[in-house]
Amino acid sequence: MTRKEAKRLTRLRLLEAARQIVLAGxxxxxxxxxxxxxxxxxxATFYEHFANMDELLRTIAEELFSKLREEVRGPRWxxxxxxxxxxxxxxxxxxPLEMLAANPRxxxxxxxxxxxxxxxxxxSSLRLAGSTRRDVVQELIDRGYPASTPADMRRLEMIxxxxxxxxxxxxxxxxxxxxxxxxxIVDVLVLVSRGTRLVRETAQRQAAQRRASVDA
Amino acid sequence: MTRKEAKRLTRLRLLEAARQIVLAGxxxxxxxxxxxxxxxxxxATFYEHFANMDELLRTIAEELFSKLREEVRGPRWxxxxxxxxxxxxxxxxxxPLEMLAANPRxxxxxxxxxxxxxxxxxxSSLRLAGSTRRDVVQELIDRGYPASTPADMRRLEMIxxxxxxxxxxxxxxxxxxxxxxxxxIVDVLVLVSRGTRLVRETAQRQAAQRRASVDA
DNA sequence: CAGTTCACCGATAATACTCTCGGCGAAAGT
DNA sequence: ACTTTCGCCGAGAGTATTATCGGTGAACTG
Numbered sequence: 001m002t003r004k005e006a007k008r009l010t011r012l013r014l015l016e017a018a019r020q021i022v023l024a025g026x027x028x029x030x031x032x033x034x035x036x037x038x039x040x041x042x043x044a045t046f047y048e049h050f051a052n053m054d055e056l057l058r059t060i061a062e063e064l065f066s067k068l069r070e071e072v073r074g075p076r077w078x079x080x081x082x083x084x085x086x087x088x089x090x091x092x093x094x095x096p097l098e099m100l101a102a103n104p105r106x107x108x109x110x111x112x113x114x115x116x117x118x119x120x121x122x123x124s125s126l127r128l129a130g131s132t133r134r135d136v137v138q139e140l141i142d143r144g145y146p147a148s149t150p151a152d153m154r155r156l157e158m159i160x161x162x163x164x165x166x167x168x169x170x171x172x173x174x175x176x177x178x179x180x181x182x183x184x185i186v187d188v189l190v191l192v193s194r195g196t197r198l199v200r201e202t203a204q205r206q207a208a209q210r211r212a213s214v215d216a
Numbered sequence: 217m218t219r220k221e222a223k224r225l226t227r228l229r230l231l232e233a234a235r236q237i238v239l240a241g242x243x244x245x246x247x248x249x250x251x252x253x254x255x256x257x258x259x260a261t262f263y264e265h266f267a268n269m270d271e272l273l274r275t276i277a278e279e280l281f282s283k284l285r286e287e288v289r290g291p292r293w294x295x296x297x298x299x300x301x302x303x304x305x306x307x308x309x310x311x312p313l314e315m316l317a318a319n320p321r322x323x324x325x326x327x328x329x330x331x332x333x334x335x336x337x338x339x340s341s342l343r344l345a346g347s348t349r350r351d352v353v354q355e356l357i358d359r360g361y362p363a364s365t366p367a368d369m370r371r372l373e374m375i376x377x378x379x380x381x382x383x384x385x386x387x388x389x390x391x392x393x394x395x396x397x398x399x400x401i402v403d404v405l406v407l408v409s410r411g412t413r414l415v416r417e418t419a420q421r422q423a424a425q426r427r428a429s430v431d432a
Numbered sequence: 433c434a435g436t437t438c439a440c441c442g443a444t445a446a447t448a449c450t451c452t453c454g455g456c457g458a459a460a461g462t
Numbered sequence: 463a464c465t466t467t468c469g470c471c472g473a474g475a476g477t478a479t480t481a482t483c484g485g486t487g488a489a490c491t492g
Contacts (some may be wrong), residue, residue, distance in 0.1 A: 115328040158404040162382040169381035188374040195411030
């Protein structure tokens with residue numbers, strides 16, 4: 001079935017052309033005609049594959065952002081394997097930093113699109129942001145942060161928001177050349193997270209007290 | 217000179233119409249004709265006042281973002297007046313939080329536009345971001361953080377970036393309804409900044425040692 | 433009061449984009 | 463081999479925008 005394959009190929013060519021335009025930062029005024037031109041097919045052919053531009057944009061947004069999510073999330077087990085706690089914490093910051101630095105165009109796209117409710121790309125970007133927050137919250141719970149009351153959960157979400165925002169802001173500084181050394185960035189992130197550990201220690205003390213009173 | 221006044225008035229009407237469109241989040245596809253229509257003047261009249269859309273956008277960007285800067289920066293003296301150090305720190309977080317929460321459309325515009333190099337609005341937004349960072353760095357220096365070496369300065373800029381990113385991220389969470397209580401947000405910000413104070417204490421200890429060795 | 437300026441406007445040329453329609457030619461079916 | 467399918471395309475109707483040009487009448491000038 002060569003015909004199906006050919007169609008799949010032109011669809012892929014259209015998607016790839018659009019991906020390049022979007023990653024280059026020109027997604028504002030992206031036009032079906034421009035995508036078709038870049039893909040080397042006629043204008044009308046675009047509409048054989050997609051009902052309109054939004055449908056194509058939603059497709060590539062899904063691909064790009066789920067890829068970014070996997071890239072940032074995937075190597076976490078590696079971070080967890082670290083020999084001691086200090087190094088484990090450093091890796092949990094270093095791994096996402098490296099991933100964002102390695103995908104600057106995709107990272108910048110995610111930032112650009114996040115606050116643009118009218119864009120077809122924003123929905124996927126927001127889903128990515130939401131799942132990242134959930135992941136970080138889960139990580140905090142695994143590290144022993146308290147999560148029993150709604151107020152606890154709100155605090156964990158806030159801490160997660162701060163950690164994510166910090167990693168993003170410093171990655172951006174790295175990409176723009178202001179902070180050339182990733183290790184210096186990790187130093188600051190470790191420093192910042194030191195304050196939040198008070199939350200955990202308080203919770204552990206309280207848990208110990210609870211255990212003691214049960215024993216008594 | 218009623219004619220000059222009339223002209224100034226229609227210019228203001230055009231600016232106000234554009235401001236509303238931009239703050240409503242429709243700055244992507246904003247058109248000269250749409251602005252003229254909203255301002256109640258003919259299309260051609262737009263070009264009596266501005267050479268093109270970009271010129272108008274740069275004008276309102278300058279106005280809006282310098283206003284936002286003043287609003288966030290202005291009440292700082294009030295924060296500094298606080299009775300004790302703990303309350304002073306809390307106010308230094310609370311004041312910008314309240315300002316961002318009080319200007320949600322403008323705040324969201326600043327976020328939206330920041331990573332959009334092709335937008336006529338981005339330049340002003342980036343200037344705002346840069347000056348905010350300088351302000352926060354200065355604040356850290358005033359609070360006794362070390363700033364003698366380039367590495368010190370980089371660290372202060374990173375800490376400032378983290379503080380700003382944290383305030384913005386949590387303000388956004390507040391606006392989206394996730395964190396209804398500003399006091400809970402301030403709690404988390406205080407917690408986070410606790411870790412960075414290690415930098416200051418180390419510097420002060422070193423300064424004390426220097427003084428001691430000079431005395432000796 | 434006569435002449436001039438000028439803020440505004442209607443009309444329009446030029447440009448760009450979306451989406452559809454009918455046809456063509458090669459692959460697929462029988 | 464003959465027919466059908468279908469992926470692609472050229473052309474074009476419909477729509478929206480930018481930017482300009484000449485006209486108009488009221489404000490300004492002397």
